[in-house]
Amino acid sequence: MSASLERLVEIALRDVLDPEMGKSVVDLGLIYAIAATPHGAVAITMTTTTPGCPMAGFLKAAVAAVAGSVNGVTAVTVTLSYEPAWQPTMIAAE
């Protein structure tokens, strides 16, 4: 149940697009972890390309809103992390 919910959240997050590259936050490697409990509480750990990114708050809110719209999700927690720091090599190959 939780593993498939995590997968559904990841698929949903592909709709959150970076406005610079037009790639999703998943393809850019900004989503570090998605963990779901059997009760549907989802915890997402994500990053931004730079710690002071002016979009950080908006990205975090967008990820929370999109994940929260997935069927079966009862609560969402999004945490920003800069350990490890994001690197361009984290971008998924085309």
Next chain:
Amino acid sequence: MPMASLSRWTMSYFAAALASLLAAELLMLAGFGYPAADLTEPATLIVVHVTAIGWLSLAVAGALLQFVPVLVARPLAMPWLALPALLAIVAGLVLLCAGFAALAGWADWPFELMPLAALGLFCGFLLLGVMLVATLLSARPVTLFAGFVLVGLACLAVTVLSGAAFATILSGRSAWLASVAPLPDGLRFHALLGFGGWLGLIAFGVSYRLLVMFMMAPELPARQVRLVLVFGGFGMGLAVAGLLAPATGIEIGAGFITMPLGALAVASAFYGRDILTLYRSRRRKALEINMLASIPAFAALGLGLPLLPIATAIGGWEPGIAALTFLLAFGWLGGLTLAQLVKIVSFMTWLETYASRLGRGPAPRVGDLVAMPRTGWWFALYYAGVAIAVAALAGGLASGFRLAMLPCLIGTAGIACELVRIRHLSEIKAEQRPSLHERPRLLLARADERRMPHADNRTAETSRA
């Protein structure tokens, strides 16, 4: 962790900067200043200061107010000082030009305008420096990027103070100052610290961070980048020594200027190697207009800075030195600034307008705000004008230089219009534009209204009913 926000007054800084650039180009087109006048005549000094303070310094200041908080991940310290700083700098510049006009005898104005102008500029740049230094030092450890900006600001401080001394001397109000800081020998170091230290070193430091962000390139090793700061900082230290030498009675000789210029040229060689590495290693293969239009600017740096110490070492070839200085001021610094303005304005405009729509349906990309390829053609015109102007200056062709300023002016005006169109969302389909009262204002960012409720927290939480 506090989140960096939009700088409210950056657009106003950019508008004043672009107006100054257009004014400088109009003056040169009209044959005002060098080569029609001598390098140290008031007419030339007006054009030089409108370019250095009005155009380049205000544009760099506006960009720093937005990006220093982003790059050190701390909010801008004392943001309410941004408007007084802008007003003081603009007032100082206007008074300075009026003072030069009085010195030239074009108007019967008192020479006291000069120290008054210096006071305005000193206050304005002091306020700017206070905001930036306080922001930079609020982050620990102090990064290499902060090091570039701090050294640049130190050079700005020496430039402003030496300029104030010169202004006081020129007003005839200080025989003592005139005895310890004889003109015009100090002018070269004053100019070098302004263009090379304040504007140049900061362009080096900021571009390392922005190019990594804009091209998705891997960070370069700090030890590699530090070489640029060490050689650049050493060169500027020599320039300060050259500036202060007359006050200490040390005879340095006319060729001394070659040494700081040489150190800066070595720094630029390391910098050029690094920029090439960033372009080659970028993950974002398609170059946007800001990165494409920066390439001629980097080429201007690669040509101008190695040749300038050679030209000064040879000595006596004033047209060559003037041509290389123009190439660096308008080709490198001016071109790079114009190119990055397009990116900064479009990014800030997108952030104001569409960031809150993220994840809530279709929204334009940042690049969609820029009219392409038209913007590229304006840059082509601008750089063509710079290239012709450099050739005309080197060849001593005053009329050729004036004619070359026409494509420069048209290109700049075109880019300025594109920036206004970006703010008006002119390239965006009507159905994707917000209602009129929610659209970005031309000169003032909606900094507070668009701040996220979760901006100061690391964690966002939602729960479904």
